[in-house]
Amino acid sequence: MGTQRNGYRKETFILSVDVGTTSIRCHVYDKEAKIRGTCTHKVSLLYPEPGRVEMDPEELWQSFVTVVKGAVQDQECSGKIRDSGFQMWQMEAIGISTQRATFTTWDRKTGHPFHNFISWQDLRAAELVKSWNQSCTMKSIHGVMKVLHFFTRQKRFLAASLVVFSTQHISLRLAWMLSNCPELSKAVNENSCCFGTVDTWLLYKLTKGSVHATDYSNASTTGIFDSYQMCWSGFLCSLLSLPLSILPKVQNTSHNFGSSDPSIFGVAIPIMSVMADQQAAMFGECCFDTGDVKITMGTGTFMDINTGAKPHTSVAGLYPLVGWKIGHSVVYLAEGNAADTGTAIKWAQELELFTDVSETETMASSVKDADGVCFVPSFSGLQAPLNDPGACASFMGLKPSTTKNHLVRAILESVAFRNKQLYDIMQRETHIPISKIRADGGVCTNNFVMQLTANLFGRKIARPNHFDMSALGAAFMAGLGVGFWSSQEELKSLHSVERLFLPQNRPQGGANQYTPVIRSWERALERSMHWYSNF
DSSP states (O other): OEEEETTEEEEOEEEEEEEOSSEEEEEEEOTTSOEEEEEEEEOOOBOSSTTOOEEOHHHHHHHHHHHHHHHHTTOOOTTOBOOTTOOGGGEEEEEEEEOSSOEEEEETTTOOBSSOEEOTTOOTTHHHHHHHHTSHHHHHHHHHHHHHHHHHOOHHHHHHTTOOOOTTSHHHHHHHHHHHOHHHHHHHHTTOEEEEEHHHHHHHHHTTTSOOEEEHHHHTTSSSEETTTTEEOHHHHHHTTOOGGGSOEEEOSBOOOOBOOHHHHSSOOBEEEEEEHHHHHHHHTTOOSTTOEEEEESSSEEEEEEEETSOOOOSSSOEEEEEEEETTEEEEEEEEEETTHHHHHHHHHHTTSOSSTTHHHHHHHTSSSOTTOEEEOOBTBBOTTTOBTTOOOEEESOOTTOOHHHHHHHHHHHHHHHHHHHHHHHHHHHOOOOOOEEEESGGGGOHHHHHHHHHHHTSOEEEESOOOHHHHHHHHHHHHHTTSSOOHHHHHHHOOEEEEEOOOOSTTTOTGGGHHHHHHHHHHHHHHTTOOTTO
16 A cells, blocks of 8 residues: 655555553554554553552653654664654554553643543552442342342343442542542533543543543443443443543544644544554454454453453453444453463562573473462452452462472463463353464463463464554554455454464373362462452
């Protein structure tokens, strides 16, 4: 594809920016979905008090502008792959993928933020969450939902009877801010307040305040969106006294959100997609069909299954999400997560069990088993299917013969065991035949974890050539919107696999060999549960 400029035809590209928890990255993609320029900038997290995690909205915006300019033009930038001669006018569109459930609020007239971004990791609303979950109101709601389920047999009412609030959802963190930030509550009363997740803030800044919007994938992760009715939940907002007036308009994932103001990059670039990061990774992995599964193993593990045109109603803690909406077509996902995958490996590194993460594979393979040692990876509690925020992380089964290699193997095994738990509950609950499984994220570079996961699943798992799937998914979505790529079939032809892990049932690594090990690990899980009583 080329564009006419001053009598010459020149190649054009798609820009994609992924705003993660630790870094913000911009890539320039060509027609073959190859990265032709890239720029990375570290995200600065602020910890004003124990349990509080924030980001400066203006600093994040400046970092966004820096990485876009750095990826396209010859500017000094960490992680830069140079490809001279690019011009901003060669960028056909921009796609944005962002971390989920992180939010801020700002003045509708001035654009001035009332507070920093409150991160999805922030625990300031923990007491509020606890009091709501134990309240008579919640017990009454659960009771009513049980009665409705009894009479209607609709599974969504059964799921609603089990729902509890979480600090990871925006709902009660926003309620906390409304109660504790006088400037914010004053602006709400004067109808001059905007609420937004990271994508909404960036859209607002890119368009100089003319667009206040989000997409269905981001909205569905807030905890205040009704994925069944495809709109903000009037019931939840009323229950928690959250004003609907501050919420952004929800648009399709593939949508022309407007163009960047020419003063920012020198030209107006159409903003053709915003996506939540896990949904974007799913799209980047080309998991377009019902039954496709994607496992992202990064800071945490996120396992998503494409459930097609209907949201999955879970009683085990799988979360029904909007994957994406293109035109009138909606794709839903069911998601399970384990919070402490990369966290556990980083913790072990800081304890000096190893120097470099690349050593862990060799260390784990150097011993025939973990010598009876079990590791429970629950620094942030246990998520689905156990759903216990009060669980603690632990090593069990330690003995004088235990070495560093046994400890490292136990940690890597625990990642695969949690994968197996999520996979089993996904199969049992959704009853959807699984068609293909793809893995991405930093931890998927570990062959020991990948092979053990394939063995335990009894299924082949594909690992892609490059792992920044969230950015690729947002690029694919934006590129489809401007005709840079013609169809999802074309995108599938661009997807490349670096390695296929086939299940092996050999004595050294078969699933049967692991049955007693998993049983011991499950006992360790039970003993780690309900450790902290303040949940």
